[in-house]
Amino acid sequence: MRSTDAQTLIASGDLECRERTATGYLIVGEEVYWHRKIIDSLSRLFPNGAENLSGEDTSWDFLKESLVQPSFFGPSLWVVRDAQVLLERKEAAGVDYIAPGNCLVLSCPVKDNPARKEFLEAWDRLGGIVVSASVPSFTEAVRWVESSLLSENLRISTEAAELLVNIAGRSMDRLEQEVAKIALYMGPGDSPPVRPRPVSPEVVLACASQDPEKTAFGLVDAVAGKNGPRAAMELQDLKSRSSGLVPVISLLASHFAVMWRAKEATREGVSQADLPRVLGVHPYLAKKALAQSRSWSFRELEAAFRLLLEVDESLKTGAMEPDRAIDYLLANICKG
DSSP, X not given: OOEEEHHHHHHHTGGGOGGGOOSEEEEESSOHHHHHHHHHHHHTTSTTOEEEEETTTOOHHHHHHHHSSOOTTXXXXXXXXXXXHHHTSTTOOOOSOOOTTEEEEEEEOSSSOOOOHHHHHHHHHHTOEEEEOOOOOHHHHHXXXXXXXXXXXXXXXXHHHHHHHHHHOSOHHHHHHHHHHHHHHHOOOOSSOOSOEEEOHHXXXXXXXXXXXXXHHHHXXXXXXXXHHHHHHHHXXXXXXXXXXXXXXXXXXXXXXXXXXXXXXXXXXXXXXXXXXXXXXXXXXHHHHHHHHTTOOHHHHHXXXXXXXXXXXHHHHTSSOHHHHHHHHHHXXXXX
16 A cells, blocks of 8 residues: 655655656645645646535545546546545445546545545555655654755754744644744845854744643743743633643643752753653753753752642642632742
8 A cells, every 4th residue: 555644745746747646645644734735736736726525515426427537628636625524434435447637635634544444455556645644743843843944044953943843832834834933033134045044042932922732831831930920921821712720730740840850860960961861851841841940949849849739639629719729829839
């Protein structure tokens, strides 16, 4: 079965030449960014663009009838969005034949491939490709940010790229927006460009918008930095998004545990280079925790743990409402 990941497919250049495209593309994965990129690239190769269909509103009979005959108006691209609905039907045996010049795209923005074994075997015989459009790993997202900014003649440090991914999240759509914002912020450089201009962590902090699903990151960062006013602002932001506050307790406890271990490890002579391995965390998190731990004594960290335990117990026993518990926690923990 021919398969590849979306980024590799786009980088191969196969979507830039009509003669190199496959008969069909079954795209599976939650990262909608790659679905859009592949469909947009293919649409430019077909004179009439794409014939867009919905998996809920179309049928296999209609597809078979449409694909079996060559188009009188030149090569045709057929795109079925939310095709997982179509593939989950009992009669999803696939298409028997796709006429030369036609191309079928089945876009399934879901985590698991909904196609049955029989369909995949038929798809393979037709010369179709299965494309993985999964959410990138942290490392993959960092590398994408680095290469994307390099294409803008901007060189971002690994630390700054990791910071961007930590703040914005791993959604490619969001990262694409953040890269565009940084490029605009940096402005035009020399013409012709002499060398890539550096993008620092300070630039990232000035430009990046936090992922709505990861806003607790800012609150934890503010608390660990003993920045009470910023922690209060981050808390208000969480409340305005109707985000759950209870998970904040475990996030804070986890981060403070890393800070304690980082402080303890360096006191025992562990080098900063070896710290990520010893702590079992990403190098960026290890570096961040170590820097923040210098503002806390072991006695203060112990007091913070006791406070977190007290608030957690009050929440679980119903002694305090979540809003009141978090307010009480922030009012005391940022004092150290």
